[in-house]
Amino acid sequence: MGMPNPSQRDLLMRLEVSKQMGGDAALTPAELRLDGKLQRLKEREMAAEPFPPAVHFFKARSLIRASQVFKLLQEMPKGGALHIHSTSLASAEWLVKNVTYRPHCYICFTWDNSVRFIFSQRWPYPRWDCFYWQLLSTLRAKASDLNAFDESLMRHLTLVTDDPDAEYPDQNAAWSKFESAFIASAGLVSHAPVLRDSFLQGLHELHQDNVMYLELRNGLSKTYELDGTVHDKMWTLKTFQDVTKQFVADHPDFLGARLIIAVHRSSSASEVKAAVKEAVALQKDFPDVVAGFDLVGREDTGSPLWYFRDALELPAQLGVNLPYFFHAGETDREGTEADQNIMDALLFNTSRIGHGYALARHPLAKEMSRQRKVAVEVCPISNQVLKLVSDLRNHPGAVLMSEGHPMVISSDDPSMFGTSGLSYDFYQAFVGLGGMKANVGTLKELARNSLRYSSLPAPLKDAGLAAWQRKWDAFVSAHS
Numbered sequence: 001m002g003m004p005n006p007s008q009r010d011l012l013m014r015l016e017v018s019k020q021m022g023g024d025a026a027l028t029p030a031e032l033r034l035d036g037k038l039q040r041l042k043e044r045e046m047a048a049e050p051f052p053p054a055v056h057f058f059k060a061r062s063l064i065r066a067s068q069v070f071k072l073l074q075e076m077p078k079g080g081a082l083h084i085h086s087t088s089l090a091s092a093e094w095l096v097k098n099v100t101y102r103p104h105c106y107i108c109f110t111w112d113n114s115v116r117f118i119f120s121q122r123w124p125y126p127r128w129d130c131f132y133w134q135l136l137s138t139l140r141a142k143a144s145d146l147n148a149f150d151e152s153l154m155r156h157l158t159l160v161t162d163d164p165d166a167e168y169p170d171q172n173a174a175w176s177k178f179e180s181a182f183i184a185s186a187g188l189v190s191h192a193p194v195l196r197d198s199f200l201q202g203l204h205e206l207h208q209d210n211v212m213y214l215e216l217r218n219g220l221s222k223t224y225e226l227d228g229t230v231h232d233k234m235w236t237l238k239t240f241q242d243v244t245k246q247f248v249a250d251h252p253d254f255l256g257a258r259l260i261i262a263v264h265r266s267s268s269a270s271e272v273k274a275a276v277k278e279a280v281a282l283q284k285d286f287p288d289v290v291a292g293f294d295l296v297g298r299e300d301t302g303s304p305l306w307y308f309r310d311a312l313e314l315p316a317q318l319g320v321n322l323p324y325f326f327h328a329g330e331t332d333r334e335g336t337e338a339d340q341n342i343m344d345a346l347l348f349n350t351s352r353i354g355h356g357y358a359l360a361r362h363p364l365a366k367e368m369s370r371q372r373k374v375a376v377e378v379c380p381i382s383n384q385v386l387k388l389v390s391d392l393r394n395h396p397g398a399v400l401m402s403e404g405h406p407m408v409i410s411s412d413d414p415s416m417f418g419t420s421g422l423s424y425d426f427y428q429a430f431v432g433l434g435g436m437k438a439n440v441g442t443l444k445e446l447a448r449n450s451l452r453y454s455s456l457p458a459p460l461k462d463a464g465l466a467a468w469q470r471k472w473d474a475f476v477s478a479h480s
C-alpha cells in the first residue's frame with residue numbers, strides 16, 4: 001500500500017466539497033468575506049458548552065437568541081417557508097397576549113389537564129369533554145400573578161417546558177402533548193375573526209424574519225362566529241386569499257402564500273376519497289391559492305399512504321393533476337408500514353417529501369428523490385422536540401446536506417415549539433446539521449431551494465428568485 005500523497009489528498013478533499021450543498025457555488029469576493037466572518041463566529045459557538053444543537057431546543061432557545069450567527073441568519077433573506085401547519089403558524093406569544101385577551105373568550109379545564117377555549121356571545125353549553133366554562137377575563141382578574149397566569153396558558157398551547165427530558169420521556173409523551181395542544185389552540189384559531197388575524201399575524205412574523213413566501217398546510221376546518229354561525233371551507237379559502245392579497249399589496253416584496261389542503265391520516269379511506277375529490281374541485285376554483293394535497297398526523301400510529309391508494313389514484317384516473325406534498329418518513333421505526341411511506345410517496349409522484357427523516361436509510365428512494373428533484377422538507381426543531389433525534393449533529397439531514405440532496409428547511413409548527421419565522425431552524429441546520437462544512441454557499445442554496453422547489457408558477461418563480469437575489473446582494477454587502 002502506498003503512502004497518502006498530499007496533492008491527491010487535496011484533490012479528494014476538493015472533490016468532496018464539490019459534492020456538498022452549495023459546494024459548487026462560486027462565491028463572490030463579498031460573499032467570501034461574509035463567509036470568513038460567519039465561520040469565525042460559528043467556530044466559537046461550536047466550541048462552547050453546551051453546544052445549542054446538541055441539547056434540547058427548549059434549553060437551547062436562549063443560547064440561540066444570544067448567538068451572533070443567529071442574528072445574521074435573522075437578517076438573511078431566507079426565501080420561502082414550505083412546511084408549516086396553519087394551526088401553529090402565528091406565535092403562541094401572540095395567541096396568549098392578544099387572542100386570549102379578547103372579549104367573550106371562555107376557558108374550560110378538562111379531566112386530563114388540558115384546556116379548551118371558545119368565543120361565544122352566551123354562556124357555552126357543557127360538552128362531553130368540558131362541563132364548566134368560565135369567562136377568561138373573570139378568571140384572569142382573580143389571578144394574583146398575571147404573568148404566571150399567561151405563562152400557564154402558554155404551557156397548554158405549546159410544548160414549551162423548562163424540563164423537556166422529564167416531561168417528554170419518549171415520542172408517545174411528546175405526541176400526546178402535541179395533539180392536546182392542537183385541540184386547545186383549535187378553539188381559538190377556528191373563531192372566524194381570529195383565523196383571519198392569525199393568517200395575517202403569521203405573514204407578518206415571517207416577513208419580519210425576512211421570509212418572502214409561504215406554503216401552508218391547512219385542514220380547512222369549519223370556523224365559527226360569536227353567535228354560533230358556522231362557515232364552510234370556501235370561507236377559509238376566500239379569507240386566506242383576501243388576507244394574502246392585502247398583505248402583498250401592503251408589502252410588495254412579499255411574493256405570496258398558497259395552501260396545501262391537509263387531511264388527517266386517522267381519517268377513513270372513504271373520508272380521504274371525498275377529501276381528494278373536494279381538493280380537486282377547490283383547486284379548480286382557487287388555482288392561485290390551492291397548491292395541492294397532503295395527509296398529516298403521526299405516521300407511526302396513523303394509516304400509511306398505501307391504505308389510501310384508491311383515493312390517491314383518483315386525480316390520475318380523472319385525468320387531472322393534484323400535486324401531492326406528502327408527509328413521509330417522519331419515523332425512526334425502520335421497516336414498518338410507516339417507514340414504507342417514503343417509497344409510496346414517490347410512487348404517487350409527490351412533489352416534495354415532508355420531513356423524510358427516514359430517507360437516509362432508503363438508498364433507492366433517496367436516489368429517486370434526487371433524480372426527480374423531489375426536495376425533502378427538513379424540520380430540525382420539530383424532529384428534536386418530537387423525539388426523533390436528540391443531538392442534531394446526528395440528524396439524517398446532515399448526510400443529505402453533505403451530499404447536496406435537494407432539500408429545504410422549515411419550521412413545521414413554530415407556535416407549538418415557541419419560535420417564529422425560520423431563523424431558529426436555519427441556525428440548527430447551519431450550525432448543527434452543517435457543522436464547519438456548511439458555508440455561505442450552503443445558506444444560499446437552502447434559500448434558493450425554497451423558491452426553486454416551491455409551487456410558484458414558472459414566471460413568478462423566476463421573478464421571485466430575482467427579487468431574492470437582490471435582497472441577498474444587499475444582505476451580503478451590508479455584512480462583508
Ligand SMILES: O=c1[nH]cnc2c1ncn2[C@@H]1O[C@H](CO)[C@@H](O)[C@H]1O
Pocket residue numbers: 085086087179182219296297298299327330382412413
Ligand atoms: O410534524 C408533523 N407531522 C405530522 N403531522 C403534523 C405535524 N405537525 C402538525 N401535524 C398535524 O397537523 C394537525 C394540525 O393541523 C395536527 O393534528 C397534527 O397531527
